[in-house]
Amino acid sequence: MTTDFDMRAFAADLCRFRSTAGEEAAAADFVERTLDDLGFETYGWDADPAVLADHPSFPDDLDAAAVEGRRSVAGVLELGGAGGEDPDAAHEGGEDADASTPTLALNGHLDVVPAEPTEWSSDPFEPVWRDGDEGGVGGVDGDEGGATLTARGAADMKSGLAACVGAAADLRAAVADGSVSLPQSGLRLAVEAVAGEEDGGYGAATAALASPYPFERDAAIVAEPTELRPVVAAEGSLMARLEIDGRSAHAATRWRGEDVLPRFEAVREAFADLERERCESVTHPLYGEFAVPWPVVCGRVEAGSWASTVPATLTAEFRIGVAPGETVAGVESAFRERLASVVADDPWLCDHPPRFERFSVQFEPAEIAVDEPIVEAVRAGLVAAGLPDAEPRGATYGADSRHFVAAGVPAVLFGPGTIDEAHYPDETIAWDEVERAREAIAAAAVRFATDRAAGS
Structure with missing residues (x-):
């Protein structure tokens, strides 16, 4: 059985899919x-x-059309330990899969956010390799030293998924040739490529609630772009839509109307004040480095119907950060109270109360202990790969790790690249980081299996 895996070609081919x-x-x-x-x-x-x-x-009114095409897949390797089955064999799990074998999920998402071609220097879905010295173009046969990959999904997170596949293939080969020894209990690796992470985690959530496997997952590494640092806390977010009603009037007699825009500005200012208050009062040891740890953003506003008419309707959509340890419901309540204070000061709004309701998918925060075995394994994997150890940190974004944690499966975010490149024009990743992630993840898997055996 071949264990060769061309990670560069795999990542480039995967980036060619417009998997929005x-x-x-x-x-x-x-x-x-x-x-x-x-x-x-x-x-x-x-x-x-x-x-x-x-x-x-998730919304209660999901239907088949809303989830059509949200396909997820996984590949499983069962690696035998000392005195076990042939370590070069990837045997079938089946209904009698050995429950004593520790299972580590290596998870990455397939979906990407849309790309605006006019903002890119090349086709977002035609991967471009560049050499660090020449800065030129090239195919997958370019020089490894200083190479970068540019494409939508290169950093977030198709290269991370490629590193997971490479790590699993490498570990199987190392066990087969005897250069790596696993404990008697062996190790089961489940490499997952899931759909719909960007808009809520459709694939990961389905697998958490209705497992596709005949075994349980004991821990997970989610290969988001973390700059090769373990992330143990991911922020949640409330997605809420504000609707304000006014009264239209001709612009020439605007005093006869009730303009929604100053009312919206009052709400936005009140929410900004609450953001500042929360950033001071809601503290977390892993979030001190962030200037705004629990950000509030109004990402979309639509108001009025005609330039010469007082705007009588407004819809605004907010993304509100939820700290680890909080709940979406609790944060929603705080913002509802602040909205109520704005309404109380405006007679028109008192008689025509605005609506503030959830929309889309909500992200609950997720957190695991910094000394969780999978975190220790990742840190050991860094050292084994010749990289410096890194203290666990928090992230101001949400990720599929929350679905694992909610199901009782400790999950750490760890992967190549930086979140600064995610969703960005000319999204780029340094290929050396992908190679280092491949080594570190494989080493982390060995450490996880060894620690599990020692603790059993």
Whole structure:
């Protein structure tokens, strides 16, 4: 059985898929074929609206159309330990999969956010390799030293997924040739490529609520771009829509109308004040480095119907940060109270109360202990890969780790690249980081298996 894996070609080919929301299926098929060719036992699942409708983060009115095309896949390797089965064999788990074998999920998401071609220097879905010395173009045969990959999804997070596949393939080969020894209990690796992370975690949430496997997952590494540092706390977010009603009037007699815009500005200012208060009063030891740890952003506003008419309707959509240890419901209550204070000061709003309701998918925060075994394993993997140890940190974004944690599976974010490149024009990753992530993840898996055996 071959264990060769061309990680550069895999990452580049994966980046060619325009796997935006609802368009992940083709990319999932590609990953499934690759994993099958590499000798993994493959699994597949579709986002299930019936399952997700019962999830507190998802709307209750999900239907089949809302989740169509949200395909996720996984490949499993079972690596035998000392005195166990042939360590070069990736045998089938089946219904009698050994529950004593520790299972580590290596997780990455297939979906990407849309790209505006006019903001890019090249086609966002045609990968470009550049050499650090020449800054030129090139195919996948370019020089490794200083190489970078530019494409939508290069950093967030198709290269991280590639590192997971490479780490699993490398570890199987190392166990087979005897250069790595696993404990008697062996190790099961589940490399997951999931859909819909960017808009709520459709694939990860479905797998958490209705597992596609005949075994349990004991821990997970989610290969988000963390600059090769373990992230143990991910922020949540409340997605809420504000609607304000006024009264229209001709612009020439605007005093007869009730303009929604100054009312909206009063609400926005009140929310900004609450953001400042929360950044001072809600503290967390892993978030001191952030100037605004719990940000509030109004990302969309639509008001009025005609330039010569007093605007009588307004819709605004907010993304409100939720700290680890808080709940979306608790933060929502605080912002509702602040909105009520604005309403109380405006007779028109008292008689025509604005509406403030959730929309889309909510992100609950997630956190695990800094000394959780999977965190210790990742830190040991860094050292084994010749990289400096790194203290765990927090992140102001949400990730699929929350679905693992909610299901009782400790999950750490760890991967190549930086979040600064995510969703950005000319999204780029340094390829050396991907190679280092591949080594560190493989070493972390060995450490995880060893620690589990020692503690059992």
